[in-house]
Amino acid sequence: MTDFLTKYAFLIVPIIKIAILVFIILTVDAYLTWIERKVIAHIQARWGPHRVGPHGLLQPLADGVKFIFKEDPLPSHVDKLAYFLAPFITLMLALTSLAVIPFGPQKFTVFGYETHVGIADVNISLLVLFSITALSVYGIALAGWASNSKYSLLGGLRSSAQMISYELALTLSVVGVLLIAGDFSLRSIVVQQSSGHGLLTWNIFPQIIGFLCFYIAAIAETNRVPFDLPEAESELVAGFHTEYASMKFAMFFIAEYTNMITVSCLATILFFGGWLSPFPTAWTFTHYLPSVILIPFGIWVFFDGIRYENLFGRLMLPGVGSALVVIGAALAFFPFLNDAIQGPFWFLAKVFTFLFVYIWMRGTLPRFRYDQLMSFGWKFLLPVSIANVVLTSIVILWRMH
């Protein structure tokens, strides 16, 4: 048995890693919808989901059950192949793009097979991500065209045009980082930003223009507010997914949230030092920061949960609170756990900050008009990112001499 495991470890370990990552990502996607509804509700002075479970915490579960059991009608005269293929393409490409993201610095050995935190560590990971982005236009374009509905077709055409236009700015805005790093591998881009001085050597400082261009273009690529023209409900009903219901609609939704996560990971890796801590390496006391955050938060959840309005909440919330306290204490008292958590902790903290910015923008910004969107992309974003490339090259050349 162990012989078999060691011999085929190169196959088995990645499959296990893929299963774990897909499970985690789907759970995060589900709870991202909960966070989004809660945050937007509080921005608009409402309560948000509050019925299913304490503070609406079981709402994603209820949504999932509802998606599975809803009727899935097939509109008449659709192109069946493309209609069924479109949500699968969208979801598959969204999940594939996560395979090349490195989540932490550690290497560990399973069944005698050395592996990283992250699924594939390829030397052209940035190019792989861009090629997946290039293909993901098809899912939306096909969905819009195959549905045999004018709203879907207009939404599909709009979003394809938008994604093609902003893909250029997205790719060019990253060239500055590539010039500094001299490598396509995301792992070495992060390693190149580490110096022991904390956040001072992150790419964000020399590449602030590049970052702004990248983030704006990435929001447009993921079709989110303020660039959510493809699903502008006041003019196009629901855009390219008007004719989709049940699980096929959910697949578009999961793909959208997964793309948000990928973009946040990419922004973290390219410009904010990935898993690196913002503090200098000499400040070892910052290693206790995860515990310092988790324990008080757990205590607050515990005491807030005791006086929740129903019995289920009074049992569940204190349970979650004490679990958080236990995890925080374990991270403080076991040095190997403390070491292992540093990379993933900073990575997740940065990714969740970006995800929060996404939701924040959705709660506060109005939508672009379509011609504004196009002229902004072609006449402002593209020239600025080209200027950034030229500027970065000149500075690098000047430093070389």
Place this chain on the structure above:
Amino acid sequence: MSASLIIFFVLALLAIFAAVSLILQRHPIHSALSLIVVMVALAGLYLLMGAEFVAAVQIIVYGGAIMVLFVFVIMLLNAEEEERTNFSKMARFAGIPLALAIAGFIAAAIARNAGSLPAAEPSGALTSTKTLSNLLFSDFVYPFELTSFLILVAILGAIVLAQREN
């Protein structure tokens, strides 16, 4: 049989089937989708030969940019399903034998020289951005600059043609 040989056959068969389906499909969108499958399968073959950069660029440029334009135009024109016409006599009596003859010649030529044909060297070292740009801007600078000039001319031509109507 090694794993890479199995992957080669899977990708090669996928490319051939998609290419045949590209010709046989009656709807333009289905043909375009088949062509995308051909492009992606070819990218997989490049990857198998160790040409990672070429594989990624194949998907970004051909699979992404160019084919998106194809699909876009087909969707905008709202092209309908094509009707099958009768086989022309020319195709039946001259086309099919000629196609078979060419396929036979190519197969025979490859089969005869199978032992002596040099295999392409794996180009793994090319993936470093520095090596790649050094090659593009030193050894291949004239073809590179000429190609970009050609593309510029084509873009200007497209703009002139599009502007003429106004």
